[in-house]
Amino acid sequence: MRVDLSEAPSIEARVKQLDVSLFDAIGSQTSPDDRRSMLAIHAAVSARLGPFTYLEIGSHLGGSIQPFLLDHRCTHIVSIDKRPKVQADARGTSYEYPGNSTERMLQNLRKIAKDGVAKITTLDMDSSELRVSMLPSKMDLCFIDGEHTNSAAERDFAFCESALAASGVIYFHDSEIVFQALDNILKCLRAAGRPFHAYNLPTSIFVIDLGMNIHEDDSITKFLSENHLGYHRKAAKYGPLSPLL
Numbered sequence: 001m002r003v004d005l006s007e008a009p010s011i012e013a014r015v016k017q018l019d020v021s022l023f024d025a026i027g028s029q030t031s032p033d034d035r036r037s038m039l040a041i042h043a044a045v046s047a048r049l050g051p052f053t054y055l056e057i058g059s060h061l062g063g064s065i066q067p068f069l070l071d072h073r074c075t076h077i078v079s080i081d082k083r084p085k086v087q088a089d090a091r092g093t094s095y096e097y098p099g100n101s102t103e104r105m106l107q108n109l110r111k112i113a114k115d116g117v118a119k120i121t122t123l124d125m126d127s128s129e130l131r132v133s134m135l136p137s138k139m140d141l142c143f144i145d146g147e148h149t150n151s152a153a154e155r156d157f158a159f160c161e162s163a164l165a166a167s168g169v170i171y172f173h174d175s176e177i178v179f180q181a182l183d184n185i186l187k188c189l190r191a192a193g194r195p196f197h198a199y200n201l202p203t204s205i206f207v208i209d210l211g212m213n214i215h216e217d218d219s220i221t222k223f224l225s226e227n228h229l230g231y232h233r234k235a236a237k238y239g240p241l242s243p244l245l
């Protein structure tokens, strides 16, 4: 049987359809719902801007980079990862990432887009050591998934905010772990009179939109009316409520 390759869906169509198989080649510690939400954000930003730039803090194996690597509309990717042997965490446990290295991540990413990796800048440091001048350009979309402590989340947000173009979107993973940092960040934005929209998307994604207004895009609107699903998934992940509470 002959396969008609012209029928293969384009990357634009796959992102818009929230095709989570875009994450299949490399492991990522995100849930299927997280991946759908991340693709919805990606679709909405590219619908707004056409070409756009993406920065993430916390890349590990490269799993969350995959859709951006494959999408020609994403013109530059910045991957920031300090790659410590042991990672602090607000849940009170430390996490280890054995063999964690930028070279291993790039090897993984080369397997899915050999030439695409040319658009990636890697910085093995944390946001306290970073300067905006180290970036190749202003950023449109930032993902924060590094050290899951409140202090790191606030610091990472401050760096991403300074790296943004005139408007942009910053989104967090594992938002239920760093909820106090999110509370502080929103209070600071409000006190500074900075207009924003903020909301959670299933499972654990928290979006802070600084002037791009992607909640008006169909791909996000659809999710917003169903964002309670994130709470069911979190209950399944962390266990049910004790009947005594």
Ligand SMILES: C[S@@+](CC[C@H](N)C(=O)[O-])C[C@H]1O[C@@H](n2cnc3c(N)ncnc32)[C@H](O)[C@@H]1O
Pocket (backbone or CB within 6 Å): 027, 028, 029, 030, 057, 058, 059, 060, 061, 062, 063, 064, 080, 081, 082, 083, 084, 087, 097, 100, 125, 126, 127, 145, 146, 147, 152
């Ligand atoms: C949860 S993993 C990232 C997973 C990745 N986003 C994905 O979905 O495939 C967290 C990463 O954050 C990195 N990290 C830990 N502390 C950091 C810090 N202070 N600054 C930047 N990155 C850090 C770790 O090295 C690790 O690779």
